[in-house]
Amino acid sequence: MIFAARQIQEKSREQRIDLYTAFTDLSKAFDTVNRELLWTLLERVGAPTRFLNILRQIESMQRALDVISGICSSLGLQNNTQKTENFVQPIVPPIKAPQFYSNGDPIKIVNQFKYLGGTLTPTSSLDMEIQTRINLTSAAFERLRTRVFLNNDLKYGTKTAVYLAVCISTLSYASETWTPYRRQIQMLENFHTRCLKRIFGISWEDRLTHEELYRRSNTTNIEAMLAKRHLRWLGQVIRIPDHRLPRQILYGKLSHGNRSAGGQKTKILGPL
Structure with a gap:
């Protein structure tokens, strides 16, 4: 997922599109999730049986929920607005970043965010x-x-x-x-x-x-x-089915937006 996050940043920058990303935290996710429905959804998206068996056995599902947060959002889980943060990557930096809300509560806007161990910044700089x-x-x-x-x-x-x-x-x-x-x-x-x-x-x-x-x-x-x-990672992305998110993002492009004239920023496929 960190690959998907960086690729979305890269493509937004290339096609000159403002990017707004919200990182949400789930309140009491382990206690409120419908586990039987979760297993069913995981099986539908092709999760390996061995992986499902491990998830059923572990006491805390927080790590698993980080990976499958998109699935959990469909289960009616409540966001923890105190831990939810918004990340803004504008093409032309505004005087003041727009304010976003979740359930009526303002979402904190940050200049950097640590996502799955990686640090994301508005400039996409490493x-x-x-x-x-x-x-x-x-x-x-x-x-x-x-x-x-x-x-x-x-x-x-x-x-x-x-x-x-x-x-x-x-x-x-x-x-x-x-x-x-x-x-x-x-x-x-x-x-x-x-x-x-x-x-x-x-x-x-x-x-x-x-x-x-x-x-x-x-x-x-x-x-x-x-x-x-x-090369090893891109080889894996190339071999996975077309409907998988990493492959779609790697080969896809944003539905609108245009590249700027002149030299372009380095892209992940550029050096290869």
């Missing part, structure tokens, strides 16, 4: 998202620094495996949905090489090239990692 990823990865690296990365009893191969599993996974979370620019990739690249140098105890005095660093650590640069994740 600067804040990437900086957040770097901060989270840096914290994860520091937690493992003494026990793993600086532990002389562990082999470099083990340290690299832990780094890829924990740090790179955190750094590249939801990167399949990104449309990064060169400077943003460079930010990630600098952080990546800095971490590898700390793991292998390499300083600038060693004058080691990045290629040699990647060879020693049996890794690749961030740009190659992002491209691989992009």
Whole structure:
């Protein structure tokens, strides 16, 4: 769904259409939802049997309801207006953002929104998202620094495996949905090489090239990692049925609006 959210932002920007997105929170969703009706609707949309069995067994359905919020809205659930926020992406920024209401209560308008772990902004810029990823990865690296990365009893191969599993996974979370620019990739690249140098105890005095660093650590640069994740995700989108939302959004366009003249912003399919 974060892919769908970013693609809608991208296409609205490309076709110069104002975008208004409301993120709603459901009040007492677990207690009020008609579970039998929910299972029926999930089966109709093709949810795997194993997934349904897991949902029936877990105590809290909040995570599941986040994924299937569109289905829950048809069950008569009440929105929690205190947690509902509105996100505005205008083509020409107005002097004052319009006010929206839910059940008579005003909806808070925010300049950024954390959606499924990703940060969305009105400008569709990835600067804040990437900086957040770097901060989270840096914290994860520091937690493992003494026990793993600086532990002389562990082999470099083990340290690299832990780094890829924990740090790179955190750094590249939801990167399949990104449309990064060169400077943003460079930010990630600098952080990546800095971490590898700390793991292998390499300083600038060693004058080691990045290629040699990647060879020693049996890794690749961030740009190659992002491209691989992009290709893998887009391959999945291409193979899914035509009625699925990610495929419709990837290949579709808004019903109205025109592209501006001149150069265009980078799109997710552009680098590929």
